[in-house]
Amino acid sequence: MAAITLEHVVKRYGDGYPAVNDVSLQIADGEFMILVGPSGCGKSTLLRMIVGLEDVTDGEVRIGERVVNDVPPRDRNLAMVFQNYALYPHLTVFENIAFPLRLRQRPAGEVRQRVEEAAAVLELTEHLDRKPSQLSGGQRQRVAMGRAIVREADAYLYDEPLSNLDAQLRGQMRTEIARLQGRLGVTTVYVTHDQVEAMTLGDRVAVLRKGVLQQVDTPRALYERPVNLFVAGFIGSPSMNLVPATLEGRRLRLPFVEFDLPPAAIPPTSGPDGPDGTPMALVAGLRPEHFEDAALVAPAVRERGVTFEVKVEVVEWLGAEQYAYVPYGAQAEMVEPLHRLAAELDRESARLLLVASIDPASRIRRGDPAHLWFDPARVYLFDAATGDSLRPPTLDGHVPEYQDPAGH
Ligand SMILES: Nc1ncnc2c1ncn2[C@@H]1O[C@H](COP(=O)(O)OP(=O)(O)OP(=O)(O)O)[C@@H](O)[C@H]1O
Numbered sequence: 001m002a003a004i005t006l007e008h009v010v011k012r013y014g015d016g017y018p019a020v021n022d023v024s025l026q027i028a029d030g031e032f033m034i035l036v037g038p039s040g041c042g043k044s045t046l047l048r049m050i051v052g053l054e055d056v057t058d059g060e061v062r063i064g065e066r067v068v069n070d071v072p073p074r075d076r077n078l079a080m081v082f083q084n085y086a087l088y089p090h091l092t093v094f095e096n097i098a099f100p101l102r103l104r105q106r107p108a109g110e111v112r113q114r115v116e117e118a119a120a121v122l123e124l125t126e127h128l129d130r131k132p133s134q135l136s137g138g139q140r141q142r143v144a145m146g147r148a149i150v151r152e153a154d155a156y157l158y159d160e161p162l163s164n165l166d167a168q169l170r171g172q173m174r175t176e177i178a179r180l181q182g183r184l185g186v187t188t189v190y191v192t193h194d195q196v197e198a199m200t201l202g203d204r205v206a207v208l209r210k211g212v213l214q215q216v217d218t219p220r221a222l223y224e225r226p227v228n229l230f231v232a233g234f235i236g237s238p239s240m241n242l243v244p245a246t247l248e249g250r251r252l253r254l255p256f257v258e259f260d261l262p263p264a265a266i267p268p269t270s271g272p273d274g275p276d277g278t279p280m281a282l283v284a285g286l287r288p289e290h291f292e293d294a295a296l297v298a299p300a301v302r303e304r305g306v307t308f309e310v311k312v313e314v315v316e317w318l319g320a321e322q323y324a325y326v327p328y329g330a331q332a333e334m335v336e337p338l339h340r341l342a343a344e345l346d347r348e349s350a351r352l353l354l355v356a357s358i359d360p361a362s363r364i365r366r367g368d369p370a371h372l373w374f375d376p377a378r379v380y381l382f383d384a385a386t387g388d389s390l391r392p393p394t395l396d397g398h399v400p401e402y403q404d405p406a407g408h
């Protein structure tokens with residue numbers, strides 16, 4: 001096993017566009033690191049540079065202490081599972097898994113033992129004599145993983161290994177990978193599009209945007225303390241509501257409600273007004289799960305939050321969850337930064353539609369007027385021009401729950 005270190009790594013393909021742009025990242029020995037970001041942000045390129053399938057244009061890649069920029073892939077002792085895994089159709093499952101060991105001419109006894117161990121972990125024991133064409137997609141995927149784990153590699157690299165599977169199998173394999181990691185404790189870099197995989201599998205998550213690393217942190221820290229609009233919009237599902245806002249003193253005006261920010265939530269950089277005395281233009285972030293149907297909030301708690309009237313356009317009741325969708329209007333120029341962000345996040349457009357995740361017990365119905373409630377201390381604020389988070393550091397990640405003085 002080994003740590004992986006990237007220092008100021010750059011990758012320019014033929015046309016000069018930096019697919020990976022000055023990425024520095026330290027992956028500790030035994031750490032499970034997740035790479036996420038929209039399509040085309042450079043995840044696969046980064047992984048392929050670590051394995052050696054792609055030249056590094058600039059910077060340094062180290063495995064353990066060794067600089068590997070010029071080391072051919074076969075001498076790096078890394079195992080990689082690709083999104084489009086290729087099995088050898090004429091070989092049995094056993095021989096497919098054994099392939100890397102045969103290449104290294106390991107003794108037959110050792111090959112048998114390692115393949116059987118891997119097959120047991122991956123629940124492939126009864127399929128060892130079959131051919132890939134006789135297997136389901138999920139089983140094939142597991143064979144590809146088996147081929148990676150029989151090797152005692154210094155690190156394991158996965159490029160969206162579960163993306164071809166249906167939801168149920170995906171969940172099953174996710175648990176399997178988490179268990180495997182728990183047992184083997186090997187250095188792993190794992191690329192995914194999937195929110196659940198990103199939040200549950202990794203020790204830390206690295207968020208990439210257009211080849212540039214935005215933030216590397218634990219899933220919880222990314223969720224609670226996103227450094228900018230991009231990370232805020234990317235981490236969390238359903239994603240954070242990003243709403244154009246203005247701040248004048250402590251008065252925060254959203255298109256659908258205005259209220260005073262609690263003193264601790266006022267950004268230190270804002271001053272009483274914007275630079276020319278006009279209200280400061282911001283983007284406010286409200287997580288869907290921080291809303292509630294006001295009718296279900298205890299009166300004492302309700303008083304300390306913000307309640308506003310809405311007309312719900314769509315309600316989705318899923319049993320364990322319930323979502324209310326509320327359209328709102330806003331001035332075109334204020335929405336501009338949100339459109340740019342939406343484009344980068346691979347979304348159609350910035351929809352002026354508030355998503356609230358409310359208690360499934362709520363009886364809010366489509367078309368009826370209703371009241372939503374939220375805690376103003378939980379509102380995120382971002383600079384509309386730069387997208388940087390404006391949260392005062394003292395409150396960062398420490399989103400206080402309301403203490404009910406009566407103890408309810
Ligand atoms: N061989 C290549 N030649 C030129 N440009 C490339 C090549 N491979 C990738 N790119 C470009 O580099 C950028 C990063 O691509 P990469 O495959 O790393 O993205 P990704 O984050 O893995 O995306 P996805 O989620 O769609 O797999 C993209 O803009 C892509 O067009």
Ligand SMILES: [Mg+2]
Pocket residue numbers: 043044045159
């Ligand atoms: Mg990719």
